[in-house]
Amino acid sequence: MATSAPGGKAAVSNTYQKARTWLLLPSWLVLGSLSLIPVILMLVYSFLTKEFRGGVIWDFSLSAYDQFFFDRGLFGDEPPTIDWTYISIFWRSFWQAGVATLLSLAIGFPTAYFIATRPVRTRAIWVFLITIPYWVNLLIRTVSMKFLLRDQGPLNEALIAIGLIDSPLQIVNTNLAVQLGLFYSYLPFMVLPIYAAVERYDFSLSEAAADLYASKWVTLRRILLPVVKPGVIAGCILVFVPSLGSFLAPDLLGGAKNYMIGSLIEEQFKGNAGNWPFGAAASMILLTIVLIILIVFAQQQSRHEQARV
Amino acid sequence: MAELTAKLDVRSYTGFKAVTLLCLIILYAPLLVVTIYSFNASNSIASWDGFSLRWYVNVFTGPESTKFKLAAWNSFVIAIIAATVSTSIATLAATGMIRAGKFKLHMLSFGLISLPLMVPEIVTAVATLIFFNAIGFDRGLTTIILAHIAFCIPFAYLPIAARMQGIDDTVEQAALDLYATRKQVFTRILLPLMTPGIVSGFLLAFIVSLDDFIITNFVKGAGVETLPTAIFGAVKQGIKPNIMAISTLLLSVSVIMVTISYLVSKTDKTT
Amino acid sequence: MQGQENAIDVRDAVKRYGSFTALKEISLSIRDNEFFTLLGPSGCGKTTLLRMIAGFEDVSEGSIQLFGEEIENLPPNRRPINTVFQNYALFPHLTVLDNVAFGLEMKGSSKSEARDKAGQMLELVQLSDFSSRKPAQLSGGQQQRVALARALAPQPKVLLLDEPLSALDLKLRKAMQLELKHLQRETGITFIFVTHDQEEALTMSDRIAVMSSGELQQLGSPRDIYETPRNVFVADFIGDTNLLDVRVDTIKDGQAICYLEGGHELHCNEVAGINPGAKVHLCLRPERTYISERPIERESLQGKVIENIFIGTDISTIINLLEGPSFTVRTSNSDRASKGIFEPGTDVFINLEPGAARLLLD
Numbered sequence: 001m002a003t004s005a006p007g008g009k010a011a012v013s014n015t016y017q018k019a020r021t022w023l024l025l026p027s028w029l030v031l032g033s034l035s036l037i038p039v040i041l042m043l044v045y046s047f048l049t050k051e052f053r054g055g056v057i058w059d060f061s062l063s064a065y066d067q068f069f070f071d072r073g074l075f076g077d078e079p080p081t082i083d084w085t086y087i088s089i090f091w092r093s094f095w096q097a098g099v100a101t102l103l104s105l106a107i108g109f110p111t112a113y114f115i116a117t118r119p120v121r122t123r124a125i126w127v128f129l130i131t132i133p134y135w136v137n138l139l140i141r142t143v144s145m146k147f148l149l150r151d152q153g154p155l156n157e158a159l160i161a162i163g164l165i166d167s168p169l170q171i172v173n174t175n176l177a178v179q180l181g182l183f184y185s186y187l188p189f190m191v192l193p194i195y196a197a198v199e200r201y202d203f204s205l206s207e208a209a210a211d212l213y214a215s216k217w218v219t220l221r222r223i224l225l226p227v228v229k230p231g232v233i234a235g236c237i238l239v240f241v242p243s244l245g246s247f248l249a250p251d252l253l254g255g256a257k258n259y260m261i262g263s264l265i266e267e268q269f270k271g272n273a274g275n276w277p278f279g280a281a282a283s284m285i286l287l288t289i290v291l292i293i294l295i296v297f298a299q300q301q302s303r304h305e306q307a308r309v
Numbered sequence: 310m311a312e313l314t315a316k317l318d319v320r321s322y323t324g325f326k327a328v329t330l331l332c333l334i335i336l337y338a339p340l341l342v343v344t345i346y347s348f349n350a351s352n353s354i355a356s357w358d359g360f361s362l363r364w365y366v367n368v369f370t371g372p373e374s375t376k377f378k379l380a381a382w383n384s385f386v387i388a389i390i391a392a393t394v395s396t397s398i399a400t401l402a403a404t405g406m407i408r409a410g411k412f413k414l415h416m417l418s419f420g421l422i423s424l425p426l427m428v429p430e431i432v433t434a435v436a437t438l439i440f441f442n443a444i445g446f447d448r449g450l451t452t453i454i455l456a457h458i459a460f461c462i463p464f465a466y467l468p469i470a471a472r473m474q475g476i477d478d479t480v481e482q483a484a485l486d487l488y489a490t491r492k493q494v495f496t497r498i499l500l501p502l503m504t505p506g507i508v509s510g511f512l513l514a515f516i517v518s519l520d521d522f523i524i525t526n527f528v529k530g531a532g533v534e535t536l537p538t539a540i541f542g543a544v545k546q547g548i549k550p551n552i553m554a555i556s557t558l559l560l561s562v563s564v565i566m567v568t569i570s571y572l573v574s575k576t577d578k579t580t
Numbered sequence: 581m582q583g584q585e586n587a588i589d590v591r592d593a594v595k596r597y598g599s600f601t602a603l604k605e606i607s608l609s610i611r612d613n614e615f616f617t618l619l620g621p622s623g624c625g626k627t628t629l630l631r632m633i634a635g636f637e638d639v640s641e642g643s644i645q646l647f648g649e650e651i652e653n654l655p656p657n658r659r660p661i662n663t664v665f666q667n668y669a670l671f672p673h674l675t676v677l678d679n680v681a682f683g684l685e686m687k688g689s690s691k692s693e694a695r696d697k698a699g700q701m702l703e704l705v706q707l708s709d710f711s712s713r714k715p716a717q718l719s720g721g722q723q724q725r726v727a728l729a730r731a732l733a734p735q736p737k738v739l740l741l742d743e744p745l746s747a748l749d750l751k752l753r754k755a756m757q758l759e760l761k762h763l764q765r766e767t768g769i770t771f772i773f774v775t776h777d778q779e780e781a782l783t784m785s786d787r788i789a790v791m792s793s794g795e796l797q798q799l800g801s802p803r804d805i806y807e808t809p810r811n812v813f814v815a816d817f818i819g820d821t822n823l824l825d826v827r828v829d830t831i832k833d834g835q836a837i838c839y840l841e842g843g844h845e846l847h848c849n850e851v852a853g854i855n856p857g858a859k860v861h862l863c864l865r866p867e868r869t870y871i872s873e874r875p876i877e878r879e880s881l882q883g884k885v886i887e888n889i890f891i892g893t894d895i896s897t898i899i900n901l902l903e904g905p906s907f908t909v910r911t912s913n914s915d916r917a918s919k920g921i922f923e924p925g926t927d928v929f930i931n932l933e934p935g936a937a938r939l940l941l942d
Contacts, residue, residue, distance in 0.1 A: 013478035014410030015485070015494060023405030024418060026398045027462060034459035035424045038436035045439050055442060107335070110328035117320040126329075128571055133336040135567045137520040139537045140556040143544055144339035147346070147553075154342050187336065203320060216322060245429030247523055252544065262431050269438060269527060276439070283435045290429055482636055483669035485656045487683030487734065497682075501673045 039287070046280035056276050064281035086264070086282070093260040096175065096250070097243035100182035101190075104239045107183075108190035109232065115191075116198035127195065134188040142248045145181050146172060149253070173255035181249035182239075189238035197231025198224075230301060237297055241290050261286055340560060347553035364554040373543070377555060380539035383450065384519055387535065391457035392465070392514040398458075399465035399510055404499070407473045408481070425460040433460060434527035441528060448530030456528050457518045464517045465510035472506025473499075505574050512570040516563055585647050587612045587738055587770040588633060593642035595628050595794075602628045604794045605642070610738075610772060611787075612647075615764045617773045619781040620791035621817070626774045629791075630740050633772065634663050646737060657686075662731035663740040667747075668723045670715035676726050677702065677711035683734035701729040704763075721752045728763070738770045745780065757784050778818045782806065790814050811941045815863040822864040822907050828939070830856055836939060838862065842903040846879055848937035861940045866910035868936035870919050871897060877931040883907060885926045895921065899930060 016023060049059040068086050115126040133141065148155050149171040156168035171177050201224065209219040225232070243249075247262030254260070261282065268279025347365070351358030368374060402422060406415065425433060437456045441448060476499070484494045522537040529538060536559060543552055588610040595603040603625045610616045618626035631637040633644060635656030644652045651659050662683065671679050680701050684694035702708045705725040715723055724744055731739055741760075745753045761784050764771045775781055781788050782802040790797040790805060790813070798810045809815035812823065826838040826846065836850045846862070854860055871885075883899040886906075895916065897909045909930060911919055922928050 013408050013481055015478075015481050015491060016404055016409045019491075020405050020409035020412065023401045023409065027402035027405075027422060028418070030398060030459055031421050031424060031462060034437065034440070034455060035428075035433070036421065038440035039428065039432070041439050041443050042432070042436040045443075107328060107332050110322070110325040111332040113322070114325040114329040124575075129333060130336070132564055132567055133340060135516055135520075135563045136340060136560050137522075137537060137556075137563065139520075139522045139541055139544075140343070140560055141339065143540070143548065143552070143556060144343040146544075147548055148339045148342050154346075184335065184339070187332070191332070206320070220322065241429065245431045247431055265431055265435060269435065279435060280439060283432045286429060287432045290427070290432075294427055477667070477669065479665050479667055479669040480671060482656070483663070483665055483671070483730075484682070484686075485636075486634060486661075486663045487730070488657045488686035489682075490657060490686075493686060498671060 042280045043284055046277055046284050048277050050275045050277050061277070064275070064277035067275075067278055068281055068285070089259055089264050090261055090285070092258075093244055093262075096178055096182065096258075096260060097240050097246075099179045100186070100243045101236050101240045103179065103183040104187050104190040105232070105236060108187060108235060109194055112191045112194035112235075113198050116195050116201075123199075127192075130191050131188050138185055138248060141185060142181055142252050145184050146177075146252050149177055149180070172253060173257065175254070175258060177253040178250050178258050178260070181253040182243040182246055185246070185249060186239040186242055189242075190235040193231045193234035193238065194228065195231075197228040197234075201227055233297065233300070237293060241293065244290065245286055343553050344557045344560070347550065347557040349550055349553070351550075364550045365558075367551045368554045368558070371551065373551065376534065377536070377539055380534040380536045383453075383533060384536040387450070387454050387457055388515045388518040390454050391461050391518040392511050394458045395461035395514050396465040396469075396507060396511045399462050399469055399514075400503070400507060402462070403466060403469045403473050404495070407470060408478075408499070422466055423463050426463045430523045434524040437524060438527045448528055450533050452528045452530070453525055453533065453535070456524050457521065460521075460524065461514035461518055465514040468509035468513060469503065469506040472503050472509075476502050508573050509570050512566050516566050519559075520563065585612065586610060586645075587614070587647060588772070589643075589645040589648075590629070590633075591643045591645070593629070593632060593644065594640045595625070595632060595637060596640045602794050603632075606791075606794075606796050607642075608789055608796060608799055610770060612770055613768050615761065615771045615773065615784055615786045617775060617781045617785040617788045618791060619775060619778060619788050619817075620797075621776055623793075624791040625794040626776075626791050627742060630663075630742055630772065630774050633738070634661055634740050635659050660734075660736050661738045661740060662734060662736040663742065664724075664727045664731045664744045666742045666744065668715075668727040668744075670723055670726055670730070672715055675712050675714060676707065676718070679715065679726060680730045680733050682730065687734055698729070698733055701733045702726075704732075705729045705759075720747055721756070724748065724756065728760075732763075732767065732769070736769065738772060741771060741773045743774055743776070745775075746777075753780075760784060782818070790817065792817070808938060809863060809940065812861050812863075815861075815938075815940055820866055820908065820910075822866060822869075823940075824862040824864065824905065824907075826860060826862045826939075828854060828856055828858045828860065838939075840903050844881065844903065846932075846937060848879075848939060849935065851939045851941070853941055854939050860942075863938045863940050864907075864932060864936055866896065866908045867894075867912070868933045869909045870911060870915070870931050870933075871899075871909055871922055871928045872919075872931060873922075873928065875929040875931065877933065879932040879934075879937065881907065881930040881932070883928065883930060885922050885924050885928055887924055888921060897922070899928065901930075 045056055046064050047060055047062065048056040049061040049063065051057050067083075070083055111130070115123060115130070118126060147153055150156070151168045151170060151172070155171075156165075159165050160168065171180075205223055205227070206219050209223050210216075214222075245262050245265075246260065247266050250258050250260040250263050251266075254263075265279050265282050265286070268274045268276060268282070348360050348362065349358060350361030350363065368377060402418075406418060406422075428436075437452075437459075438448075441452050446452060480498060480502075481494055484498045485491075489497065520537065521535075522541060525535050526538050526541070529535070534542070536555070540552060540555060540559075543549070586609040590606055590608050593603055593606045594601065606625075606629060618629060620626045628637060632639055632652070635651075635654060635658075639652040642652075643650055646659070646661070651661075671682065674682070677695055677698050681689075681691070681694035681698035684697055685691060689697070699708065699711065702711055705728055707722060707725055707729065710718060710722065710726075715726065718726065724747075727744070745756050748756060757780060760771070760773075773781075773784065782805075785802055787799065787801055788805050789799045792813050798805055798814045800808075805814060806818055809818065809821075815821045815823070824840060826840055828836050828838050830837045831850050834850050835847050836854065838846050838848065840846065848862065881901055883901040885897060885899055887898045889896040889898070894910050894912050897911065899907045899909060901907050907930060911921075
């Protein structure tokens with residue numbers, strides 16, 4: 001077959017090849033100046049000195065990163081020991097995000113599978129129902145979660161009314177509340193990639209497995225899951241990454257004891273107690289972690305694509 | 310052909326349906342609860358006292374109403390401007406990426422366009438704040454609009470690009486074959502066919518801008534409030550019933566927009 | 581050919597994609613008011629050549645002339661040539677009428693003028709009742725006719741058709757073949773038709789260019805190509821054929837004397853370029869041979885019947901020649917009575933009609 005498929009459904013054409021630079025210039029300009037350069041500046045700021053009342057003094061300094069990892073200056077008299085305060089905040093954020101991801105997976109996978117196996121006409125409606133909540137303001141969703149889980153909130157009232165508990169469960173301002181909040185915020189992101197993957201799955205494979213005496217659950221584990229794995233991983237990443245840097249859930253649902261990275265960073269830029277370079281440094285660290293996760297994921301994906309060919 | 314019983318059907322697993330319903334309940338319960346309680350006649354949020362519209366009245370005419378109305382107006386203006394500009398830029402970008410042949414910077418361009426999606430929101434917020442600080446640009450309405458334009462671009466881009474890829478390229482060749490200039494191919498053929506995607510992209514960008522909290526909070530400066538930041542400020546002082554009412558209103562706007570976007574794509578008869 | 585300008589002149593056209601050469605120096609001329617077909621298997625370059633004439637592919641080397649004027653550097657929207665695409669490429673958001681009117685509008689007609697002419701075009705293809713419908717509401721055959729009307733409406737000098745009938749079912753395809761032929765006669769426009777279906781090419785064309793692997797194999801009328809194929813590819817691609825290995829011994833009085841493996845002697849017409857000593861193929865069409873118990877014709881072969889296959893209008897008889905190879909004889913049902921059917925296992929003679937045997941280059 002000729003390499004340029006004539007009369008075929010090639011999605012890319014070169015009708016506008018000559019105008020290409022002009023077409024892409026606006027997006028390059030806008031995103032370059034408002035997305036790319038800011039990140040670079042942030043990197044620069046993380047190496048500057050803090051100004052009281054916010055802002056920076058343009059003096060090079062490693063104190064931001066220093067403060068993050070160690071408890072005294074690198075160049076002090078005694079060798080620096082690692083200060084776990086901030087590292088533990090990061091660690092806790094990982095933990096919270098991880099739990100939220102697992103929760104989403106537990107609920108999201110069966111949901112995605114169920115929807116993908118509905119008749120074609122109803123499928124779109126199910127998907128629509130799942131995605132609507134996502135388009136509601138995250139703030140409102142978090143607030144409504146808080147409202148629901150309060151000590152005098154409807155959930156507790158309902159549980160007491162049914163008789164499951166005697167006195168209200170203290171959920172707000174606990175780890176659990178934050179995890180629930182994160183899980184609630186990003187659940188549709190778990191469902192959609194898995195749904196897409198299961199939809200593409202060839203069910204005759206399951207039929208073949210059944211023909212060869214496999215039980216349904218074994219088929220799920222050993223046949224379906226490996227095929228659908230990229231979608232599952234995509235879903236996990238789409239929940240984990242935003243959860244990691246989340247601000248609203250820990251702030252509104254977690255209270256002072258449940259500090260996460262997002263809260264830490266936000267604090268640096270509010271009011272007079274802030275430390276801009278430190279905030280920038282923490283953001284850089286968060287960004288680096290996220291980019292590493294994404295790059296690893298992208299490589300996994302391309303390897304998976306190549307293996308399929 | 311008889312319907313397979315659940316036991317025989319290779320596709321069905323016991324309990325999955327139940328989990329799905331649970332999932333939907335979890336997703337909608339908090340929103341429904343807020344909506345219901347927004348009609349609560351009682352003063353406190355704890356007890357239900359009967360159905361009433363008083364909190365909606367409070368939102369529009371009560372003591373805080375000017376603040377909220379101004380915030381809502383700001384949000385609306387910002388969203389309209391950001392959505393329009395970002396959708397236009399995204400349309401041009403999509404044409405450049407998908408209808409201009411393969412080129413070396415293709416991957417890089419796509420990376421740049423999806424940059425806002427890959428960076429955690431709080432990092433974007435910090436970076437943008439630092440950017441405006443570094444160039445000495447005073448924070449205010451303009452900074453919010455600029456920031457929104459940037460992060461709305463990928464949201465507008467995705468549906469437009471998806472739609473464009475579904476348009477058969479031989480249709481462009483046919484138009485050229487029939488003496489259309491490149492400009493005419495764009496205005497008479499591509500643009501009409503892309504319209505559902507552009508509308509989707511616009512609506513998406515609009516909602517995303519309207520709903521944004523973190524980035525707006527960082528770059529807004531002291532004097533300006535958008536609806537989400539105003540609500541956040543109010544919530545920090547304690548959840549009051551009028552917050553419920555505003556939340557329900559905002560919620561409804563989002564739902565309506567998404568439904569419109571969905572219906573637009575469904576009624577598209579040209580695919 | 582003197583004094584009459586050709587519609588299309590392709591001179592030494594080459595097309596390369598990186599290191600791959602799709603067309604290797606093709607030269608051919610297409611006459612005005614001719615139904616010309618590019619025929620060949622997938623990947624032979626016929627569609628590439630068509631797209632070069634339309635303007636959707638650059639010419640790596642060589643030139644293309646339209647009535648004497650060089651067009652290979654003109655963009656497609658400046659060539660007075662229109663295309664019927666394989667997948668029709670109708671504009672989904674325009675009505676049938678506006679689709680057909682499009683080219684006229686682009687050329688400068690007002691919308692109402694264009695629609696008038698488009699209406700006339702639709703009458704020509706008998707689709708006037710559908711003018712306000714959208715393409716998605718039409719059947720495949722109807723869409724095809726709209727594509728045709730759309731390409732003809734601007735009255736191009738040449739019409740290109742890229743396998744337009746391949747998506748239609750058999751009966752519809754046969755009906756459309758006649759319609760296209762009729763249309764070409766009526767409009768007087770040069771049609772250049774691309775297909776891989778040799779029966780279609782034979783039915784419709786004034787002349788056929790057979791292509792393979794980027795090269796022109798033979799150019800001629802359907803009859804020429806069928807009865808006097810130049811080489812093994814053409815002989816094998818068009819219709820069924822028997823191919824025998826022979827060695828040419830001598831050439832005398834326009835006759836070539838050849839020998840099969842095993843020494844059996846055959847006489848056939850000489851072919852320019854095939855000299856004594858050459859080892860070539862001999863082409864024999866199954867329907868130009870018949871079986872008998874004793875040899876009747878001057879030239880004949882011997883063998884044993886293996887199988888008779890009934891294919892409706894004919895019977896195909898498979899015979900193993902004495903020399904080894906398999907040979908197919910085709911007898912039409914009407915000749916069955918006179919020529920007889922021979923049971924498997926019978927020793928028979930295969931008679932070659934005079935002039936049926938043809939030597940092939942390579």
